[in-house]
Amino acid sequence: MKKSLLVALAALALANAITLWHVARNSAGVPDTSITLNSEALSSLSRSDAKDEDSSVNFNIRWQYPGMPETMDDWGWPRIWIAREALQRLGFDCSVSPASSDAQAFYRRQPSRRAFVAMQLATSGTGLTLLETAVDSNALRGRYPDSKHVLILPAIVTIQVTSGTGVPALTAIVDKVPTQIHIPKPFSTQIRTHPNAAFRLHLTYGSLHEPRVTGVDFSTPR
Amino acid sequence: MVQDRAEAQRQADGIRTLQRDLTSGELAEVLVLSSEQKQRFDLWAESRLASLGAVFDLDRNTAQGAMSWGARIASALGGFALAVSLVLLFQRYWGFFDTWMQVFFVILAPAALLAGAEYAARRERTLYFASLLSLVSLAAFALNLVVLGQVFNIAPSERALLAWGVFAVALAYRYGQRLHLTIGLFLLVSYGCAFLTSSLGYDWLEFGARPEYAASLALILWSVPLWLRHAQNPAFESVYRTLGISIFFIAVVSLAEGNMISFFPFAPDVIRTGYRSLGLVIAMGAIWLGIRRQWPAQVNLAAFFFCGLLVFRLHAWWWAWMPSWLFFGILGLFGVVVVIALRQLRRWA
Numbered sequence: 210m211k212k213s214l215l216v217a218l219a220a221l222a223l224a225n226a227i228t229l230w231h232v233a234r235n236s237a238g239v240p241d242t243s244i245t246l247n248s249e250a251l252s253s254l255s256r257s258d259a260k261d262e263d264s265s266v267n268f269n270i271r272w273q274y275p276g277m278p279e280t281m282d283d284w285g286w287p288r289i290w291i292a293r294e295a296l297q298r299l300g301f302d303c304s305v306s307p308a309s310s311d312a313q314a315f316y317r318r319q320p321s322r323r324a325f326v327a328m329q330l331a332t333s334g335t336g337l338t339l340l341e342t343a344v345d346s347n348a349l350r351g352r353y354p355d356s357k358h359v360l361i362l363p364a365i366v367t368i369q370v371t372s373g374t375g376v377p378a379l380t381a382i383v384d385k386v387p388t389q390i391h392i393p394k395p396f397s398t399q400i401r402t403h404p405n406a407a408f409r410l411h412l413t414y415g416s417l418h419e420p421r422v423t424g425v426d427f428s429t430p431r
Numbered sequence: 432m433v434q435d436r437a438e439a440q441r442q443a444d445g446i447r448t449l450q451r452d453l454t455s456g457e458l459a460e461v462l463v464l465s466s467e468q469k470q471r472f473d474l475w476a477e478s479r480l481a482s483l484g485a486v487f488d489l490d491r492n493t494a495q496g497a498m499s500w501g502a503r504i505a506s507a508l509g510g511f512a513l514a515v516s517l518v519l520l521f522q523r524y525w526g527f528f529d530t531w532m533q534v535f536f537v538i539l540a541p542a543a544l545l546a547g548a549e550y551a552a553r554r555e556r557t558l559y560f561a562s563l564l565s566l567v568s569l570a571a572f573a574l575n576l577v578v579l580g581q582v583f584n585i586a587p588s589e590r591a592l593l594a595w596g597v598f599a600v601a602l603a604y605r606y607g608q609r610l611h612l613t614i615g616l617f618l619l620v621s622y623g624c625a626f627l628t629s630s631l632g633y634d635w636l637e638f639g640a641r642p643e644y645a646a647s648l649a650l651i652l653w654s655v656p657l658w659l660r661h662a663q664n665p666a667f668e669s670v671y672r673t674l675g676i677s678i679f680f681i682a683v684v685s686l687a688e689g690n691m692i693s694f695f696p697f698a699p700d701v702i703r704t705g706y707r708s709l710g711l712v713i714a715m716g717a718i719w720l721g722i723r724r725q726w727p728a729q730v731n732l733a734a735f736f737f738c739g740l741l742v743f744r745l746h747a748w749w750w751a752w753m754p755s756w757l758f759f760g761i762l763g764l765f766g767v768v769v770v771i772a773l774r775q776l777r778r779w780a
Binding site: 213214216217218220221223224225227228229231232235262263264265266267300314317318320321322323363365385387389390391393394397401418419420421 | 519522523524525526527528529530534538541542545549572575576579580581582583584585586590591594597598601602603604605628629632633634636637640641690692699
């Protein structure tokens with residue numbers, strides 16, 4: 210009986226220790242990326258219900274597929290933006306022709322895969338555009354060494370058959386990109402006290418591709 | 432030595448029934464005790480009831496039993512409500528705290544609530560407050576890892592399920608709570624599925640997409656009481672079996688009737704047909720074993736899933752073309768056949 214209490218306490222202590230160690234690892238060493246985003250690149254995640262029950266300040270970084278919105282199909286999904294070879298390199302089985310009758314079922318049964326995405330910041334700082342996906346983050350950084358404008362982030366890629374161009378073809382949906390940013394104090398207080406002001410958000414991405422807010426400035430009036 | 436409240440309650444109920452039957456009813460006519468024998472029995476019965484009552488807070492009659500159930504339900508509901516309240520309270524004010532204060536609070540909260548549960552457990556035999564506080568402590572631990580993840584922008588990981596599962600199971604064994612065990616085992620099975628999914632390079636959040644993981648882990652869960660005796664918590668054996676068989680059949684039904692992904696390299700129709708047959712056979716086997724071993728929860732669940740699998744099939748085969756009255760009539764007849772089959776099985780057992 211006493212053993213189970215010790216196990217409970219150990220679970221509490223270990224989980225917190227591992228999490229804080231993970232945070233320290235991400236912050237240690239040379240940052241992967243230091244990037245500055247304009248407030249136009251961010252959408253607010255704070256709830257706007259009447260009871261105002263969430264006091265935190267959170268933003269989501271806007272991003273888009275290459276060539277969007279022109280390359281969007283009727284369902285809002287991207288048309289072909291990724292080559293079949295790139296999908297195979299991610300681990301997808303592309304052996305069935307997308308034009309075949311059982312292609313939809315074949316590709317729908319393939320689970321999503323973990324990967325990394327390279328996202329480029331627009332020169333105006335108003336959003337990110339997807340450049341490429343790969344299994345290896347170091348290889349991506351090697352191909353896109355500009356750490357002031359290109360972010361490397363983990364993501365989940367799902368293969369899909371699209372017929373947006375009239376001819377069935379393979380494409381990919383990129384999902385679960387960690388674009389949510391929690392703004393800590395004192396930056397959150399500044400944003401809360403100037404709700405309509407434009408600002409620039411300075412972010413540093415550590416070795417584990419997780420962001421940390423390093424500054425907010427209100428130098429650019431909206 | 433009785434370790435479990437349920438077992439103590441069963442013994443106390445048995446003694447009281449015997450006491451009552453010996454003074455009135457048929458037994459009093461068949462088994463006539465001398466006044467000395469009766470006195471010795473009464474002395475033994477009172478002393479046994481007193482010793483059981485000293486260790487466990489036992490119900491003395493049906494009304495007290497109903498009250499105890501009410502208190503247990505209120506404790507669980509209260510625990511859930513307090514857990515939700517704690518999360519919402521934190522959410523309402525955490526934005527006004529510095530990061531170190533947020534971290535300090537979320538780490539301290541589950542530990543403090545666990546200390547409260549421990550204090551309550553030492554003060555009361557019924558463990559209603561210990562159960563309630565430990566449930567809130569579990570919610571505080573969930574809040575702890577979620578908030579740390581959010582504050583430091585950490586990508587969600589399946590490892591949190593492992594931490595929560597171990598914590599919940601440890602609390603269950605500490606306070607003898609079946610609800611905590613159910614939550615903990617469910618979290619551990621989810622972690623197992625997520626870990627296996629993630630280790631194959633897939634998104635761990637899609638751990639439900641391959642139900643064969645869940646079915647395999649559920650069988651392991653079901654088998655736990657076969658190789659791990661629960662002398663102190665005999666009621667836990669039923670939790671392992673019930674949860675194991677529920678998860679197993681949910682996985683099999685989703686493979687048999689849904690569009691889930693299987694590891695077997697066969698055509699989807701072949702896989703679905705295989706799982707339909709397997710589900711029916713295993714359900715029948717589980718009913719038979721449940722009757723033989725006197726595991727009523729397993730018998731009921733297996734019968735439920737057996738009927739569920741049959742209804743799915745009958746619906747797929749007949750609903751589209753058969754008149755509705757005839758379809759439901761045939762369903763009713765199947766129900767009668769199942770009852771007859773179960774009665775036969777019961778007789779053999």
